[in-house]
Amino acid sequence: MWFASPDEVRERLAAVDYLADDGITTSVFLAGALGKPLLTEGPAGVGKTQLAKAVAAATGARLIRLQCYEGLDEARALYEWNYKKQLLRIQADDDAWDDIFSEEFLLERPLLKAIRSDEPTVLLIDETDKADVEVEGLLLEILSDYQITIPELGTIVAARTPYVVLTSNATRELSEALKRRCLYLHLDYPTPERERDIVLAQVPGLPASIAEQLARTVAALRVLELKKSPSIAETIDWARTLLALGRTELDETVIGQTLGVVLKHNSDQARAAKELGLPARS
Amino acid sequence: MKPVMKTVMTRESLVDRHLGFVQALREAGLPVSLAEGLDAAGALTVIDLADRNTLREAYAATLVKRPSYRPGFDMLFDLWFPPVISDGTGADPDADPDRDTGERRDRAADLEHAEIPELRDRLADLLMDDPDDPAFREFARAMVERFGRVQAAAGRQSWFSFAVIRALSPETLTARLLGRMLTERGGLPEKIARQRISRNIARFQEEVATDVRRRIAEESGIEKIARSTVKPPIDRIDFLRVTKAELAQLRREVYPLARRLATRLTIRNRLGRRGRLDFRRTVRASLSTGGVPLTTRLRPKRPHKPELVVLCDASDSVSTFSHFTLLLTFALREQFTKVRAFAFVDTVDEITKMFAPGTDVIDAISRMAQEADITRFGRTNYGNVFERFAERYADAVGPKTSLLILGDARSNYQAPALDTLKRIAGRARHAYWLNPEPRAQWDTGDSVATGYGSVVPMYECRNVAQLAEFIETLK
Numbered sequence: 001m002w003f004a005s006p007d008e009v010r011e012r013l014a015a016v017d018y019l020a021d022d023g024i025t026t027s028v029f030l031a032g033a034l035g036k037p038l039l040t041e042g043p044a045g046v047g048k049t050q051l052a053k054a055v056a057a058a059t060g061a062r063l064i065r066l067q068c069y070e071g072l073d074e075a076r077a078l079y080e081w082n083y084k085k086q087l088l089r090i091q092a093d094d095d096a097w098d099d100i101f102s103e104e105f106l107l108e109r110p111l112l113k114a115i116r117s118d119e120p121t122v123l124l125i126d127e128t129d130k131a132d133v134e135v136e137g138l139l140l141e142i143l144s145d146y147q148i149t150i151p152e153l154g155t156i157v158a159a160r161t162p163y164v165v166l167t168s169n170a171t172r173e174l175s176e177a178l179k180r181r182c183l184y185l186h187l188d189y190p191t192p193e194r195e196r197d198i199v200l201a202q203v204p205g206l207p208a209s210i211a212e213q214l215a216r217t218v219a220a221l222r223v224l225e226l227k228k229s230p231s232i233a234e235t236i237d238w239a240r241t242l243l244a245l246g247r248t249e250l251d252e253t254v255i256g257q258t259l260g261v262v263l264k265h266n267s268d269q270a271r272a273a274k275e276l277g278l279p280a281r282s
Numbered sequence: 283m284k285p286v287m288k289t290v291m292t293r294e295s296l297v298d299r300h301l302g303f304v305q306a307l308r309e310a311g312l313p314v315s316l317a318e319g320l321d322a323a324g325a326l327t328v329i330d331l332a333d334r335n336t337l338r339e340a341y342a343a344t345l346v347k348r349p350s351y352r353p354g355f356d357m358l359f360d361l362w363f364p365p366v367i368s369d370g371t372g373a374d375p376d377a378d379p380d381r382d383t384g385e386r387r388d389r390a391a392d393l394e395h396a397e398i399p400e401l402r403d404r405l406a407d408l409l410m411d412d413p414d415d416p417a418f419r420e421f422a423r424a425m426v427e428r429f430g431r432v433q434a435a436a437g438r439q440s441w442f443s444f445a446v447i448r449a450l451s452p453e454t455l456t457a458r459l460l461g462r463m464l465t466e467r468g469g470l471p472e473k474i475a476r477q478r479i480s481r482n483i484a485r486f487q488e489e490v491a492t493d494v495r496r497r498i499a500e501e502s503g504i505e506k507i508a509r510s511t512v513k514p515p516i517d518r519i520d521f522l523r524v525t526k527a528e529l530a531q532l533r534r535e536v537y538p539l540a541r542r543l544a545t546r547l548t549i550r551n552r553l554g555r556r557g558r559l560d561f562r563r564t565v566r567a568s569l570s571t572g573g574v575p576l577t578t579r580l581r582p583k584r585p586h587k588p589e590l591v592v593l594c595d596a597s598d599s600v601s602t603f604s605h606f607t608l609l610l611t612f613a614l615r616e617q618f619t620k621v622r623a624f625a626f627v628d629t630v631d632e633i634t635k636m637f638a639p640g641t642d643v644i645d646a647i648s649r650m651a652q653e654a655d656i657t658r659f660g661r662t663n664y665g666n667v668f669e670r671f672a673e674r675y676a677d678a679v680g681p682k683t684s685l686l687i688l689g690d691a692r693s694n695y696q697a698p699a700l701d702t703l704k705r706i707a708g709r710a711r712h713a714y715w716l717n718p719e720p721r722a723q724w725d726t727g728d729s730v731a732t733g734y735g736s737v738v739p740m741y742e743c744r745n746v747a748q749l750a751e752f753i754e755t756l757k
Contacts, residue, residue, distance in 0.1 A: 005330065006329070006333075022336065022339050023339045025339075026329070026336050026340050026343060027339065027343040029329075030329070030344070033325075033328040034321065036321065083571050084571065084572075087571060087572050091572075180315055180317055180318060183344060184342075184346060188349075191414075192478070193412055193414070216474045216477075216478065217470070219477070223477060225530070225533055251470075252469060252470050276470050278470065
């Protein structure tokens with residue numbers, strides 16, 4: 001058992017500075033209780049990866065991370081045979097043909113490592129949408145039965161069910177088969193109230209009044225139709241910037257000067273300046 | 283069917299309710315598989331059923347796998363698992379259990395008799411606070427109880443939210459709230475305060491509407507109200523029937539969509555990596571295996587750079603559709619090197635420049651309406667448009683171009699200029715026509731859909747889902 005109840009999830013995540021709402025606590029709890037992988041989807045910078053790290057930190061489990069990218073294949077995700085060692089063995093011993101496919105020559109990659117781990121493990125499969133469609137097929141066996149079939153060795157069943165978190169930015173639709181096997185958590189931008197608390201938790205020393213103003217301003221920015229809405233991570237950066245600059249008040253001039261921290265497109269900055277009535281940047 | 287309190291639910295009634303809810307979700311168009319239904323049932327055994335928020339999130343985590351389905355899900359959940367029932371037997375499970383119930387009853391009695399100005403004061407207080415406070419919902423419920431009952435027909439009463447909103451008119455509280463939140467008016471603080479107020483007012487209206495639906499469901503059955511209130515998810519909404527609020531929501535879909543299309547196209551290009559053998563890299567790779575070329579390396583395929591020419595109907599009859607497609611064109615411009623866009627009503631003009639990367643898209647659309655020379659008499663004339671296009675922009679379409687025509691093919695009974703279109707399309711590598719009208723309406727009235735469709739393959743494109751589907755077939 002990973003957690004006893006959603007409330008316990010909230011407390012233990014809060015202890016590692018991750019503030020969760022009802023949606024997060026319930027799905028994190030269910031993922032542990034039902035032993036199902038948790039798929040988190042949402043815009044960049046809302047704490048999807050951070051959630052997996054927080055779960056690992058809160059439970060004291062080992063975090064194994066598989067970063068997905070285009071062209072990721074079996075050899076880098078699952079396992080690989082150590083060709084060099086196998087060749088050397090064959091050259092050294094002519095009768096070795098039969099035993100070059102054994103444990104000794106197996107190179108563990110993140111998925112296999114997570115399956116074979118004896119200690120509690122959180123497996124983070126990051127940015128699943130970046131990988132090719134074939135990789136999803138590869139994941140299906142692992143995610144539904146927690147086992148891996150290696151033709152030469154047979155099926156390896158998980159010693160201990162890992163806690164699996166998948167993240168996706170929704171740059172493409174993940175396959176129905178994958179979604180069906182997972183619990184789904186859509187992480188979106190938080191309410192101003194929650195964002196204020198997050199900023200306060202992440203940036204110690206920031207006055208509460210500034211955090212409040214920041215959260216409200218960022219909420220106002222997100223309503224505008226921007227190319228890239230500011231993420232929580234960027235709000236936190238903004239808070240750190242203000243702290244470093246020693247500002248105690250968030251007025252139009254300060255926002256105008258530091259807007260680059262949260263808005264990274266020129267057209268977005270121009271639009272925000274126009275809509276919110278900020279002084280033009282020199 | 284009478285709603286039953288979850289706390290007194292027996293196992294059978296819980297199973298029934300669960301099955302009914304899953305069935306209702308399916309009827310509303312959410313693809314809930316058997317396995318997912320079982321997952322949800324499994325989840326019910328490990329959570330605390332008396333906690334309504336946990337129950338809601340547990341269902342959402344197991345059954346709702348796409349954010350666009352969430353609003354419909356929430357609406358159905360509120361109907362199937364109502365927070366209270368009207369005859370006053372159920373306490374609100376969301377409310378703070380520590381709070382003295384006697385005090386709450388007093389307050390409820392208070393709300394039944396208070397004068398309207400007093401109620402407005404109370405609403406103003408609530409709108410200043412965090413709308414997640416249970417008191418907020420309680421107040422909305424009490425107001426529906428008091429004002430929401432309307433005589434629908436002789437001897438029949440029903441519940442309406444407009445009566446509640448009219449009695450309290452929360453919008454007119456804005457000025458007072460602004461005065462309380464701010465010491466001085468104007469500038470950024472006012473903008474932010476206004477936004478907060480309107481967010482909370484919208485939230486109040488939503489709570490009222492939810493409670494009205496709950497009461498109607500109690501009186502005339504869940505199934506009936508569910509069918510009429512649950513709207514299709516945003517990516518299935520008809521372009522031609524979209525409301526203003528939905529359009530703003532659709533706009534947010536555009537960038538992810540364009541990005542998705544771009545990645546899709548590049549992935550397609552990289553599939554089939556069977557280029558020619560790269561001898562140098564193969565030999566280099568073989569060194570690590572003692573000179574045995576275990577893996578062969580192939581040269582990457584030369585990427586094909588698609589060029590896009592978009593011809594977009596900007597007339598009023600398809601304005602929401604063209605608005606959306608212009609946004610998409612704009613978004614695609616940032617993903618592809620060569621996109622040229624043209625807009626037309628009864629003559630055609632190039633609008634590529636107005637949609638240059640970095641410009642503001644909303645500005646660009648209003649600029650297009652003012653500056654582009656696309657209207658002569660104001661009635662769509664496809665024939666003339668194709669003639670003018672062939673005359674003025676013949677060079678835009680070449681053997682590498684994909685030509686995309688967006689419009690309803692309704693030409694007001696003018697000559698369709700099919701030959702000209704055939705000539706233009708013949709020069710392009712691919713040509714497609716997206717029609718926002720349902721297929722059943724093609725060829726009715728002044729539509730020349732089949733005529734144009736015989737020259738350029740025509741696809742029905744009524745919502746975002748169909749658009750996404752179409753682009754995945756694009757080469």
